[in-house]
Amino acid sequence: MKTECNGNRLVFELSDKERDAASWMDLDNASLGKLVKATALLLTKADDAVTMQAIATLMATTTYRSKAETMKLTVNGVKYKGEEAGDYEILVTKKK
Secondary structure (H helix, E strand, C coil): CEEEEECCEEEEECCHHHHHCCCHHHCCHHHHHHHHHHHHHHHHHCCHHHHHHHHHHHHHHHHHHCCCCEEEEEEEEEEECCEEEEEEEEEEECCC
């Protein structure tokens, strides 16, 4: 996989095997790492509201695909601009 972040656009060049994968989770670790890194770079360049919506949508669809009603994410050792920001738990719950 070749990735390129060009302004507010993320460009992927996928191999046939990567293109045929049923899910990003089927990619090898190196390819998945490139995808995550390129996506993170794109999100850091985007407007905060757009970034939050994209992250929320990703968490919601991940919860849905897991056939779960809730998903709890734990993020430890968060840093912001070199400053320790602490540990966090993020709870995603499907509305009834």
